[in-house]
Amino acid sequence: MNKALLLTAFKATFPVLFGYIPMGMAFGILFNELGFHWIYATLMATVIYAGAGQFMAVGLLANHAGLMEVAITTLLLNSRHLFYGISLINKFKTRWWRKFYLIFGLTDETYSLLTGTHPPEDKEKTDFYLLITAFNHSYWVIGSTLGAILGANISVDTTGLEFTLPALFMVLAIEQYKSVRESRPFIMAGAVAFVSIWLFSRDNMLLMSIMLSIIILLLFRCVQKPGKPQKQGAL
Template sequence: MRKKAFKAAAPYTFPVLMGYLFLGIAFGVSLVSKGYHFCWAIFMSLIIYAGSGQFLAVALLSGGASVLTSAFMTFMVNARHLFYGLSMFDKFEGMKAKKPYMIFSLTDETYSLIYRTKVPEGIDKNWFYFFIALLDHFYWIMGGAIGALAGSLIKFNPKGIDFAMTSLFIVIFVEQWESAKSNLPAILGIVATVAALMLVGTKEFILLSMIIIMLCLILLKGKLEPKLKEDTSC
């Protein structure tokens, strides 16, 4: 059962592999360039597992910020993950011992895959979702380790590598747009993000945009729910 679930889940994670590998490498190179030992890249990727948060932590710590300040800023940058869990009650039902890890490993890309991917017939849902999360996490750790080792041995300019995450977001968005029965949630997301950006600027718009999106989705729940259930039915 587990072997079948693993084989079924792996192909869905390959786009994430490409994005996480290059972005993880960029993180590893950035970390060691600030004077940290390469082992910290593996440790942070294993325990923190937050792409933008890890880049921010490196910048803050190398700039003299306290661990507490770095932890708080990392939390704020990734506060959008609080909203992800609201739509995962049904998906994570019956996870039992796997649930804590599933909550921990719910990154942007993992959330997108789990939320949108239909479980193949004959495959255990819980193990399928678990292996998607586990593989994505492994890719991120692997990328960080490779980047840190390479950065400690070879000196080069990593400028531009971090665009891999932006590219990955675009690919996932386009795939969802083409496959969704209703594109209204995506349109709401774009409009809310632009509105929040205009209201509060680049530093604080993420949390505000997520609040606006959630309020809109709650108000339009009756209209959207039938189509969303059709999209995500397993």
């Protein structure tokens, strides 16, 4: 693996770096308030690696939720990754531990980078995807660890940290638009998000938006004239 590829992947993950570190720290601080040793925050970030799921786990653990409740809630929350995985089947052309890690490390932000950036050389696609996934994973682990250690030793005010994740999504959306240069997918995404938040609760908005988007894309594909080439857009 050459240094140029390593540097390119690192630069591509810069927006995630500045989002995951403070968000990971916020999780670590909140997790520390439950009375657990900081090493457990690191283990959760390393083995579970689910930002929203880990924040949800803080609330569930604080309320002494049962194992079945935790399992069902986590499954529903992360079910959106099923749709991500289907769209990346043709990208993950590798086997064994590499494919397993790419699947394990697939987050919202990593998905955005994998679909919006391109490796320097086609033959190095898998290495490039692995590097992006590993960099993003390491940022989350570092942030969670720092937050747990700081929370155990000093008093930290986390007010405003919740804004870092929406800001990160905005940056990634802009980067995707620069890469795709096609406005229709983004207009459709905005319209679907508006309808979902209007018709459904905020807790179910993301999952319903994904489902509505898939239905619209399938309908668009069905009415499209046979033989007409499809224009590539953002995933």
